[in-house]
Amino acid sequence: MKLYGYYRSSTSYRLRIALNLKGLEYENIPVNLLHAEQKAADFVARNPFASVPMLAAGGRDRAQSMAILEWLDEAYPDRSLMPADIEDRFTVRELTYAMATELHAPLNLPVLKYLKDTLGHDQDEIDIWYRHWLTKTLVPLEHRLAQLGAGEFLFDAPGLFEVVLIPQLYNARRFHFDLANMPNMVRIEQACLAHDAFRRAHPDNQIDSPKPA
Numbered sequence: 001m002k003l004y005g006y007y008r009s010s011t012s013y014r015l016r017i018a019l020n021l022k023g024l025e026y027e028n029i030p031v032n033l034l035h036a037e038q039k040a041a042d043f044v045a046r047n048p049f050a051s052v053p054m055l056a057a058g059g060r061d062r063a064q065s066m067a068i069l070e071w072l073d074e075a076y077p078d079r080s081l082m083p084a085d086i087e088d089r090f091t092v093r094e095l096t097y098a099m100a101t102e103l104h105a106p107l108n109l110p111v112l113k114y115l116k117d118t119l120g121h122d123q124d125e126i127d128i129w130y131r132h133w134l135t136k137t138l139v140p141l142e143h144r145l146a147q148l149g150a151g152e153f154l155f156d157a158p159g160l161f162e163v164v165l166i167p168q169l170y171n172a173r174r175f176h177f178d179l180a181n182m183p184n185m186v187r188i189e190q191a192c193l194a195h196d197a198f199r200r201a202h203p204d205n206q207i208d209s210p211k212p213a
């Protein structure tokens with residue numbers, strides 16, 4: 001498998017964690033978003049969404065991280081990313097799709113660039129936008145985790161929920177979002193960051209991550 005991604009892309013980060021958790025070998029191929037390599041004609045010919053991640057696997061070029069995660073779990077059912085119980089699977093989907101649909105979408109790079117370059121908002125206004133949408137989804141998520149009595153992970157082992165949560169929290173921290181009142185999420189984050197699959201997937205540990213001088 002070949003994973004086309006960018007070290008700081010949260011959707012690429014999702015896939016790196018999932019592939020590591022499932023113990024699947026893959027070649028990491030950097031696509032530099034700052035150089036707009038995702039818009040190059042040869043890349044768009046393979047992925048019309050002109051975004052990362054793209055996973056070349058099973059004879060196809062696959063786009064859209066949530067679809068890829070679901071496909072991976074069906075194609076490689078060992079070490080599933082989902083719990084066995086149907087109600088637990090609902091819980092995972094409820095929380096995970098809240099992040100993937102309501103949170104990631106308005107905070108995406110093209111949206112932020114549109115706010116800045118096309119609508120003329122300055123960085124302070126964009127930071128307000130960013131924190132507004134983080135609050136709207138992370139606060140109810142934290143309440144739900146408290147209701148569920150989540151422990152180190154949402155269920156026994158990290159899975160789809162943690163695969164999507166950890167990159168989102170990485171972004172939240174980049175934008176100095178205050179997580180002090182979110183002990184459930186922070187506890188799960190700490191447990192995940194100590195886990196080898198997550199450590200190897202971290203943006204700082206990627207071949208295209210800028211190295212300190």
Ligand SMILES: N[C@@H](CCC(=O)N[C@@H](CS)C(=O)NCC(=O)O)C(=O)O
Nearest residue numbers: 009010011051052064065066109110
């Ligand atoms: N819904 C897509 C979103 C993918 C996405 O937005 N990728 C970002 C990086 S996190 C990207 O490639 N941005 C570059 C661009 O849109 O020009 C997915 O889940 O894969």
